[in-house]
């Protein structure tokens with residue numbers, strides 16, 4: 303068996319190298335290996351100091367998340383950290399890559415710490431609904447103070463070792479052979495007679511008692527209205543670190559950690575973490591090879607085309623933006639340089655980087671300019687027949703092997719593929735706004751899309767730091783969104799108000815309710831996108847009434863809400879209630895009431911049911927892919943895990959029965975997909991379908 307921790311001795315220094323690829327997660331084997339190595343070092347009179355270092359690409363990136371939810375196998379990580387800290391010989395942690403979560407807690411427990419200049423560290427447990435449970439909440443503030451420690455623990459963001467404020471953690475930041483430097487550092491300690499320096503005994507971070515009190519009070523205020531459980535527990539633990547003796551603080555942390563771990567929020571957040579990584583696995587790719595990308599062609603003069611051009615320029619590609627008129631080309635060029643200017647202003651890039659990007663950018667008023675592009679993204683939205691013409695033209699212009707991508711929404715990828723002589727090179731991509739921020743993109747394969755094309759688009763998206771999700775023939779996100787909105791419309795039609803629906807869905811954790819979101823998108827754009835995306839025999843048309851009354855969403859000054867110039871002054875409007883009431887009266891609908899829970903349940907059931915249909919139709923591969931899309935594209939609360947995970951939590955048998963009840967009102971829409979029946983009968987849940 304390969305050892306997870308390698309033990310070597312180098313001139314009186316024991317070097318423990320963690321070898322557990324890919325990220326050296328602190329699995330049971332690694333924890334046991336560290337403890338065994340430490341015992342061996344402490345029991346050997348020739349060893350005077352210990353170095354702990356990660357093999358491969360990183361120091362441990364955390365506890366092994368896969369072990370959470372299973373019985374703990376000793377030694378548990380808190381114990382490993384305590385044993386390192388209580389060691390009678392100095393322990394040096396040597397950090398490279400990303401020392402995260404439990405990995406950084408190990409670092410904090412070591413007596414001395416050195417880091418490679420490119421290393422980053424952090425405590426991202428909050429993103430998994432838990433808290434640093436191996437002493438991190440007690441040790442980090444002892445060294446760095448409440449503010450820095452809480453910033454790390456509440457945002458979960460990794461910090462470069464060279465960042466201001468990071469040096470309290472590290473004795474040295476080195477550029478060169480980290481292992482050599484760490485051994486030299488340890489030898490220096492030996493020759494200077496320096497022994498262990500335990501973080502538990504430090505209180506530099508708490509020197510000013512008022513500073514921590516103010517910080518803690520402010521943070522409680524900040525998280526007071528959050529629905530997530532872990533942040534408040536983290537603050538409590540930092541308070542405990544300041545007020546209690548170390549061991550009592552540790553005990554407090556341990557019990558808070560356990561509380562967090564047992565929440566459904568933590569289970570959902572862990573599910574989301576693995577769902578994102580699973581989505582990028584395309585098992586059908588057997589021999590597919592990504593083609594080299596040097597030049598990206600972008601078609602269009604609209605906002606999507608400009609954003610795509612800019613993110614490609616920021617990644618270092620050459621970009622040719624082609625339109626069909628000189629005026630459109632000028633407009634595209636000016637939009638792109640404006641966006642680059644904005645990126646400089648917001649410090650997303652330097653002026654030099656923006657100048658270099660512009661030097662890699664050309665515009666043209668003719669598609670012929672795309673002849674050298676390795677990948678061409680058509681970012682225009684036009685009717686299918688016009689799109690097909692564009693792809694026929696591209697087929698004649700593009701060089702052999704160029705990947706042709708339809709990046710305008712609602713594409714019919716098979717139709718476009720047939721318009722070319724190389725259907726294997728054609729694929730569609732559904733990118734989500736805001737493009738720079740959104741972490742997900744759907745790769746919509748047609749029947750003939752080749753493996754190489756898919757591999758190329760995956761590598762393109764990875765470079766852009768997006769999770770690729772595979773879809774077949776049509777997109778996942780718009781279908782789920784349409785089902786969600788239709789469920790909301792049925793509720794409003796039957797007697798709920800848009801304001802109550804929005805409130806209920808914000809209570810569920812959505813950033814915006816469906817009607818707020820519709821207002822911000824604008825009715826025209828959203829309704830044309832929604833179109834026939836969802837099966838239903840009738841679509842409530844009270845939105846049409848609002849439009850007829852001059853309401854078209856936030857940009858028009860009024861939609862479901864009134865906008866007096868800025869979103870901060872959004873108000874409910876009795877006229878909307880009246881318009882909807884009149885609509886119901888005309889349609890002979892006797893209004894009935896809905897509780898917020900009932901609204902949430904219906905909206906969730908509608909999304910899960912549409913998700914089930916997408917799975918059965920083969921559009922989506924896995925339930926967790928749907929979850930990933932909905933979390934990153936539509937603000938579905940991550941701590942609910944996505945609609946399919948949330949449906950699992952709600953109980954599939956119960957949901958099936960409820961869907962059948964709703965189906966008496968609108969059978970075509972609400973009838974549960976037969977997957978519900980199949981899973982419920984076999985005692986299974988959607989998560990059981992999440993195969994690699």
Ligand code: TC6
Pocket residue numbers: 324325327363364365366367368379380400402403404405426427430433434435436559576579580
């Ligand atoms: C904690 O530490 C709590 C402590 C208290 C205890 C009492 N465990 O993301 P990538 C896998 S909580 C298990 O694609 P990258 C990942 O699933 C933890 N597996 O790579 C994937 O597997 P696959 C706190 C893990 O280079 C593979 O490694 N730590 C873990 O884009 C590669 O991952 C965190 O939250 C893990 N901890 O990014 C950090 N981490 O190939 C979580 C990764 O089978 N990790 N895997 O799909 C990350 O943020 C990133 O993985 C990264 C590397 C930045 C380390």
